[in-house]
Amino acid sequence: METDADQPLGIPALPDTTAGQGLFHELDTLLRSGVHVQAAHPEQQHLMPYLRKNEAALIAFYRDWHMGAQLQHRHEEPHRYYFLEPPASSWAQAGAAFQRELExxxxxxxxxxxxxxxxxxxxxxxxxxxxxxxxxxxxxxxxxxxxxxxxxxxxxxxxxxxxxxxxxxxxxxxxxxxxxxxxxxxxxxxxxxxxxxxxxxxxxxxxxxxxxxxxxxxxx
Structure with a gap:
């Protein structure tokens, strides 16, 4: 039986380790690319059970491993969406990775x-x-x-x-x-x-x- 110690460093533990890692990497790639994630998006719906179940662990992961970045959400279901907010103190370094400047x-x-x-x-x-x-x-x-x-x-x-x-x-x-x-x-x-x-x-x-x-x- 796997324990939290068997998990790759920084990745929140899941009951199903293999499936959990795949969902984590997919979600992480989207968030760090500045993409907003939500159940209303048909191509993102499969990520939502993982995100909801592990929201607290994911918040801690980005805070501790990405210079204090904040995993945030707006609104309530079914209109809720998630995104990464760069820390104000590291905006110059982190902002470009998490947000795209619009004209x-x-x-x-x-x-x-x-x-x-x-x-x-x-x-x-x-x-x-x-x-x-x-x-x-x-x-x-x-x-x-x-x-x-x-x-x-x-x-x-x-x-x-x-x-x-x-x-x-x-x-x-x-x-x-x-x-x-x-x-x-x-x-x-x-x-x-x-x-x-x-x-x-x-x-x-x-x-x-x-x-x-x-x-x-x-x-x-």
């Missing part, structure tokens, strides 16, 4: 998705970038106009220089980036699903977001 244009698109899908509609799926833009034109004209306006500002362009095609291309690039962060995922039909972890944008960039006028309208 202003990425923040704008992320906040738009938050407003439309997590707050207003509370229906987190859309078929494609063109379908998203059509939704904005049909139901959220203020948001669409604000999106063009804010993107033009941060990209140092005139609003008239941004056409629908270039904005759709940028939005598509943002969706791919957010997918890598665990903020979005693809649906079985090939569309997009906005995940609860997209809400993390409001933690990471609260100062930048406070400076954005509500509903993406220009300040009067």
């Amino acid at each position: 202003a244009k990425h923040i704008i698109v992320a906040m738009l998705l938050c407003k439309v899908f997590l707050i207003d509609l509370q229906k987190p799926e859309f078929e494609s970038v063109p379908a998203l833009m059509h939704l904005l034109e049909r139901e959220y004209e203020d948001y669409r106009d604000g999106l063009f306006r804010k993107l033009a500002q941060v990209m140092d362009k005139r609003e008239t220089q941004l056409d629908s095609e270039s904005v759709q291309k940028l939005v598509g690039q943002c969706l791919s980036l957010f997918k890598d962060l665990g903020w979005l995922c693809r649906t079985a039909a090939g569309g997009w699903r906005v995940l609860p972890a997209l809400d993390r944008i409001r933690d990471l960039y609260q100062n930048e977001i406070r400076a954005m006028p509500d509903r993406f309208k220009a300040a009067s």
Whole structure:
């Protein structure tokens, strides 16, 4: 019978050592790559029983073996998501490993998705970038106009220089980036699903977001 002493150094002990190590390494790779982990993500659901059962041990592991990094979560089930927060005292060394810096244009698109899908509609799926833009034109004209306006500002362009095609291309690039962060995922039909972890944008960039006028309208 295996004991805690038989476990590789630093890896939380599990009843099933072989299976536990595999799940640990998969979870650890995601977290240290800046990915947010949640039950709402179909490709991460198999990790959640392990994470929930060993949450205290994992918190201790990252605190003791990764310069005081913090395994944190936001919200309650079924919207809970987990991530690694770098320690403030070691931000320069650890931050790059656990978090990815986003540009202003990425923040704008992320906040738009938050407003439309997590707050207003509370229906987190859309078929494609063109379908998203059509939704904005049909139901959220203020948001669409604000999106063009804010993107033009941060990209140092005139609003008239941004056409629908270039904005759709940028939005598509943002969706791919957010997918890598665990903020979005693809649906079985090939569309997009906005995940609860997209809400993390409001933690990471609260100062930048406070400076954005509500509903993406220009300040009067």
